[in-house]
Amino acid sequence: MSRFFSFFIKDDNNFIVEGEEFHHLYKVLRLKEGEDVRLLNGKGKIFLGKIRKIEKDKAFVYVEKEFLFERKKPFLSFFVSLVPQDKRAIIVQKLTELGAFSISFFPSEFSKVNIKGELSKKEEKLRKVAIGAIKQSGNPYLPNIKILKSFKEIFDFKGDNFLLSQNGSFLIKSNMKKKKNINIFIGPEGGFSEKELNEFRKRDIEEIKISENVLRTETAAISSAAIFSYLKETECF
Numbered sequence: 001m002s003r004f005f006s007f008f009i010k011d012d013n014n015f016i017v018e019g020e021e022f023h024h025l026y027k028v029l030r031l032k033e034g035e036d037v038r039l040l041n042g043k044g045k046i047f048l049g050k051i052r053k054i055e056k057d058k059a060f061v062y063v064e065k066e067f068l069f070e071r072k073k074p075f076l077s078f079f080v081s082l083v084p085q086d087k088r089a090i091i092v093q094k095l096t097e098l099g100a101f102s103i104s105f106f107p108s109e110f111s112k113v114n115i116k117g118e119l120s121k122k123e124e125k126l127r128k129v130a131i132g133a134i135k136q137s138g139n140p141y142l143p144n145i146k147i148l149k150s151f152k153e154i155f156d157f158k159g160d161n162f163l164l165s166q167n168g169s170f171l172i173k174s175n176m177k178k179k180k181n182i183n184i185f186i187g188p189e190g191g192f193s194e195k196e197l198n199e200f201r202k203r204d205i206e207e208i209k210i211s212e213n214v215l216r217t218e219t220a221a222i223s224s225a226a227i228f229s230y231l232k233e234t235e236c237f
Contacts, residue, residue: 001048002029003038003135006061015039015047018058020128025051025059037061040134042142044069069140074179075101076228079154080221081188082106082113082147085122091221092126092145096133098225099232101181102144103130106154110190119147151196159183161205164220166191168207171227184228186220 004021017025017039025031033054039047039061049063078095082088082105095103103126107115115122126145134142148154159181162171185200192200200207210223 001036001038002031003040003138005131005135006039006041013049013063014052015049015061015063016058017061022058026054031059039063040140042131042134042140044071044140046138046140071101071141072099072232074160074182074232076225076232077102077104077157077159077181077183078186078221078225079104079106079157079183080186081108081217082111082115083188083217084113085125087218088126089129091218092129092143093133094222095225096130096139096143097137098222098229099139099141100143100225101141102146104146104148104154104157106148106151108151108188108196109193110188112188115147119149123147152199154183154185155199155203157183161185161203163187163200163205163207164209164224165207166209166214168209171208171210182228184224186217186224189214189217 002025004017004025006015006017006021025037031037031051033051035051037049037051039049041047046067046069047061047063048065049061051059052062053060076099078100080091080103083091088105092103123145127142130142130145134140160179161183163185164187185205210220210227215223
């Protein structure tokens with residue numbers, strides 16, 4: 001059954017599918033009135049319904065059943081040093097599939113990327129990538145996506161913090177007990193500057209490593225998301 005993303009309700013149990021989602025439904029998949037579809041709202045609900053009516057630029061779906069999926073704790077938030085747009089898209093896609101609660105990109109001294117233009121437009125592009133990922137994977141939750149303006153903004157978020165570092169110890173299950181919100185910080189391939197590392201150290205943020213090898217930023221982000229997701233799903237927290 002095809003999955004589509006929809007925020008909009010017309011009236012009782014009738015959802016509207018429009019924009020790019022309608023194009024995919026009607027022009028790409030060529031679905032017709034009466035066919036079954038599955039809708040996601042990105043907030044934990046999945047709706048099963050039938051296409052009731054197709055107009056020029058939208059489709060109306062009559063919802064027959066709805067399911068609410070409770071979001072498991074701990075919530076996993078990833079803070080990733082800025083990388084080029086194509087790599088940001090890959091990170092967002094994979095971390096969404098793995099159930100990230102939020103994904104934030106931040107500038108650091110050794111980042112090789114400078115963000116120009118409106119951040120909101122760049123965030124919206126990444127949000128579209130995340131929508132595609134929840135449709136593909138069936139994950140009912142859309143992550144929060146932000147591009148931060150400064151390095152120090154990463155410390156504004158509450159939770160238990162872990163810094164990926166080659167100087168850290170390997171992650172062990174005992175580190176994970178009784179965690180509710182977890183923040184994972186991932187630096188650029190050249191590492192953090194000494195000044196930035198001091199900001200982590202003065203906050204007593206635990207340094208961990210997931211490999212003996214030096215990983216690319218996107219590899220570190222995806223690998224750490226897979227590891228933390230596994231620990232979460234196997235109830236090691």
